[in-house]
Amino acid sequence: MNRSPDSFDELAEAYDRSADELAFRRDIEIPSLLEALGNLEGRRVLDLGCGPGLHSRLLAGAGAKVTGTDASPGMIALARRREAENPLGIDYHLQDAGTTEPPGRDYDTVLAVYVLPYAPTPRVLTAMCRTARTALSRHGGRLVAAALNPDFATAPGYYRPHGFEITAHRPDDPDRTPVTDPRDGDGIALRTWMGDLVFDVAAHYWSRATHEAALHTAGFTDPTWTVPTAGPGADRTALAGYLTVPHAIILTAHTPPA
Structure with a gap:
């Protein structure tokens, strides 16, 4: 029988475990992010929306000086607890990416994993x-x-073999009936299975044009979309469906020197 997480800590632990237990995260998402980030030795990185610190710890392990922020008190508490247990020099701050100033203005890179859909x-x-x-x-x-x-697969059950399902629905539809033509502002429902655990996430759909408009308005240049690829050791046959139409994509942008 499936069940929802009994506590916040269990949910956060499940999210961290998913990076090892879900092949698309372990063998596609994380290698693709690290490749996009490049050499991190000595770089100052802000992990925006860091959650329990999964990516922050990966970045610190690659030589970066990392600061993490998240709007969830529970996530930050767990990230700080893990830092205390295994110190990597990471500073964590309770901050909302959409409403507060960042902790500092001298970072080389900002990482934002699954932040913009919120x-x-x-x-x-x-x-x-x-x-x-x-x-x-x-x-x-x-x-x-x-x-x-923005071009994720809307066919029912497409991502189920990879441990999750994702659907879009009109924001004014109380029944959340799945649609195959998502539009800006539509609701996104993501359900993930890990063993007997099931957890749900609600987010929002934004087109490429809307993402790029937001980036340009904020002062970024050269937005680039990169399809994630499989890392070394990945079972490409098992992941073929996901690799054909991944639910996530790497978006990068630059700021010119002042």
């Missing part, structure tokens, strides 16, 4: 991008984001 309006999407822009050094920097793929 913007409920184009205004908030732009505010999130502006927070990232404000955090970057006046010498120039980069935003690397894992965003919802």
Whole structure:
């Protein structure tokens, strides 16, 4: 019998475990993000929407000086607890990416994994991008984001073999009837299975044009969309369906030197 997480900690633990247990995360998402980030040795990185610190710890392990922010008190508490247990020099701050200033303005890179889909309006999407822009050094920097793929597969059950399902629905539909032609502002429902655990996430759909408009308004240039690829050791046959139409995509943008 499936069940929902009994506590916040169990949910956060499940999210972290998913990076090992779900092949698309372990063998596609994380290698693709690290490849997009490039050499991190000595770089200052802001992990915007860091959650329990999964990616923050990966970045620190690759030589970066990392600061993490998240709007969830529970997530930040768990991230700080893990930092205390295994110190990597990461600073964590309780901050909302869409409403507060970043902790500093001299970062080389901002990482935002599954942050932009939480913007409920184009205004908030732009505010999130502006927070990232404000955090970057006046010498120039980069935003690397894992965003919802605007062209994700809408066929029922397409991603089920990979441990999750994702559907779009009109924001004014109380029944959340799945649609195959998602539009800006539509609701997104993501359900993930891990063993007997099932957890649900609600987000929002934004087109490529809306993402790029938000980035340009915030002061970024050259937005680039990169389809994630399988890392070394991945079972490409098992992941073929996901690789053909991934639900997430890497979005990068730059800021010119002041």
